[in-house]
Amino acid sequence: MALSTEPGLSAAIGGGSGSVSKSRDGQAASMPTRAFVPDPYLDLARYQADADLLTLSFGPQHPSTHGVFRAVLYLDGEIVVKAVPYVGYLHRGVEKLCEKLSYSNVTPILDKNDYVSPMCNEQAANLAFEKLLGIEVPLRAKFLRTLLAEMQRVASHLLWLGTFAIDLGGALGGGTSVFMYCFRERELILDLFEELTGCRFHYNTHCIGGNRHDIPAGWPKLVHETLGTIDARLDDYLGMLEHPIFVDRTRGIGTLDAELALELGLAGPLARASGIDHDLRRDAPYHIYDQLDVRVACESGGDCWSRYKVRLDEMRESIRLARLLVDNVPAGPISASKPLTNVTQFKITTGQTYVAIESPRGELGTWVIAGGKGTSPLRMKIRPPSLHALAAVPYLFPRYTLSDAVAILGSLDPIMGEADR
């Protein structure tokens, strides 16, 4: 690992304040050689901190910080020289709360973590509990969980696409149009979830040992119709988005190389956009993913454009998988455990486990240490992919303009609910 600050980076910004396009050209040549920058910040010695740089507190109350993310940006004109991210504005003490709750009461709390894909939070936690308890989930529940996870991935990526378009196109313009379309389609999936679970957002449908809600009559047909509609409409968005402005705003912007991505512990679409062909659904299958042929979308550019491409391909793949799954759900019980009568029904006195699933944002892990009285976890650690994505901010923002910083942050798809927990 090259630990010296290589010349490429300082040359990229070395053009001075007025040479935006020059630095852009410069970085294209220097980026591939960059392995790892020990100090992510650009050479601040060149500047008089008080005189040359504008300190901009970007967030937590800002339209484009995807909630309450905050970064202090040091700007040379429009170019970001240094970015310091701050998280924690949405900290609710979820992990500590879990230590006070019984195992079966943890699930609804976790719904609020990654509030764009609540199903996946439930899935990750319940998988860990089931592993500790040694419960085997019935096949029908496995199918159902996989199906819901894939549908949730489509809904989550739709929301991402919409907000990313807003980041690029402004709240009063073409970006909003794409946003509205994406939300319209996401609503269709939420409608399906509502039909299944009775809730549109915080489902609480996974429970230890299986699922709480069975598939209602006629639901599979609706799934087919909805996913078919979304699949067809995705092409419309491509027509609306992939014009020269969008390409110019995303290609070569926020380049993240594979080595840095690994170093930062990135997973999911971000890592795959940087050329790391890794997907837990294929590489460490859970539920019934080992029976599925998951085609993993992978790009090598590492820029906003690649991240966009990866997520779009993932959406299509998830639609394909969901349509495949919904036809093949086997008959049988949906839960291995008895209906809940007592919240302290599940007792685990010893052991610990780490379970990771592929959430729409990457590797969502749950580490549970059992102990104490056995009715609630002694310690529960959640590994949120968004937090790791935000760790890339100091490396990605510098040498791009403020406008690009917004686009880069959007392409990271952070959900502050899970990053801050």
Add this chain to the structure above:
Amino acid sequence: MADLLANPWLRGLLQGALLITVMMTAVAWISWFERKFAGRVQSRLGPTMVGPSGLLQPLADALKMFQKQELIPSAADSLLFRLAPPLALFLALGGAAVLPITQGMLASDLDVGVLYVLAFSGLLAFPIWMAGWSSSNKYALLGGMRMVAQGISYEIPMVLAALVPVVVTGSLSLSDIVTYQATHHWLVLWPPGLGLIAFIIFFTMALAEGNRIPFDIPEAESELVAGPATEYTAIRFGLIASAEYVHSLITCAFASTLFLGGWDGPFLPPLCWILIKTVGLFVLITWLRWSLLRVRSDQLMALCWKYLVPLSLGILLLTGAFIQWVG
């Protein structure tokens, strides 16, 4: 009455009052139209609650703006901060004075009408910059800086493109230009090809001038919150917003006067034609706004300086040659 109107001061005052009333009413309707249009583009309804089809929505918005408490940041430069929005509206409205609405129906037939309109709309960068600078807010400051950077970029190709009709007609007076078009050719078609390119350059740069997507870089809601208008509240915010609409509308009217023959057209009365053309161009602006994304500041500068300035210079030269040798 007749001798009252003979007094040039009184006449000017009346005409000005009439013009302002008409423009501000038009802005109210146009903003309703844009919101409805945006609604339809985004498969929703737009305003529906106030009045039939939400027609009274602009009125309700204006009333709301007037009622709101106005906050002026203690760190702001109070005088400039207060002055900027009315100045913006004044400069936006000023251009309307020389626009020939129909033959003989214009407030003032200036000999240098083209320059006058270009000067007024070019000055519009100043109140925006004032607003950004005096707010003592970093987002507003960045927005103001962007406005200035944008101003020096779009202005040159825009003026060069606007000179093409001037070269063809040999007059800077807008009513002369329209009369020429009524008797000869519309200037979007003449000189063949060149006129169309000049029109496209002019119209694109007019989008940049009016802070319209894809060039609403100074405002850039997703980056700069609201750009120079970040700290503004109540009616001063309303003034900035309506200045933008007035400016868009006047630019559309100006473009149709310069290139699309103004009030000239078959069958319908002249007033209808100028309205149809202006509103048509406004629909185009709106359509672009609700379907495109925003470019970056440096991309706009590159577009203007690297491509449009040489292109519009070339067009101007070719037009001169065309007039010299073809006629």
